[in-house]
Amino acid sequence: xxxxxxxxxxxxxxxxxxxxxxxYLNTASRQELAAHCMEDIDSGFTARVRPGDIIVARxxxxxxxxxxxxxxAIRESGISCxxxxxxxxxxxxxxxxxxxxxxxxxxxxxxxxxxxxxQIDFDTGEILNLTTGKHYQSQxxxxxxxxxxxxxxxxxxxxxx
Numbered sequence: 001x002x003x004x005x006x007x008x009x010x011x012x013x014x015x016x017x018x019x020x021x022x023x024y025l026n027t028a029s030r031q032e033l034a035a036h037c038m039e040d041i042d043s044g045f046t047a048r049v050r051p052g053d054i055i056v057a058r059x060x061x062x063x064x065x066x067x068x069x070x071x072x073a074i075r076e077s078g079i080s081c082x083x084x085x086x087x088x089x090x091x092x093x094x095x096x097x098x099x100x101x102x103x104x105x106x107x108x109x110x111x112x113x114x115x116x117x118x119q120i121d122f123d124t125g126e127i128l129n130l131t132t133g134k135h136y137q138s139q140x141x142x143x144x145x146x147x148x149x150x151x152x153x154x155x156x157x158x159x160x161x
Contacts, residue, residue, distance in 0.1 A: 015064030062091020
């Protein structure tokens with residue numbers, strides 16, 4: 001499994017309230033959630049994001065409430081992966097459950113810049129910055145989590161059994 005896209009960069013402590021503001025949580029529409037993704041921290045995000053793009057952030061990405069709407073909004077907006085130094089624990093699990101690939105890589109999170117073009121190999125954990133030529137190594141997911149991601153999330157993985 002691979003990803004390729006351009007970087008949207010954020011800092012520390014990006015919480016679920018800015019990923020998808022609470023005023024939109026009363027909808028079950030994934031497209032509606034995507035339309036409001038990141039709008040309280042980056043009002044131009046949905047206009048700029050293209051399928052395959054990648055979010056790179058610093059520490060504690062996805063902190064705040066335990067809503068799984070946040071990784072759903074990110075995935076449905078077209079983001080193919082989130083790279084961060086660290087993730088909030090509940091966000092990490094919710095992302096896996098809905099099939100949003102996430103990688104912890106402090107070196108990449110600290111050096112990759114907005115607009116950089118990345119290529120990611122989820123099988124090996126390799127992140128290649130095509131803009132700078134720099135390689136980063138993250139921990140690849142074990143096979144059972146790769147299966148969850150390939151099936152679009154936990155429910156898809158369970159349904160395929």
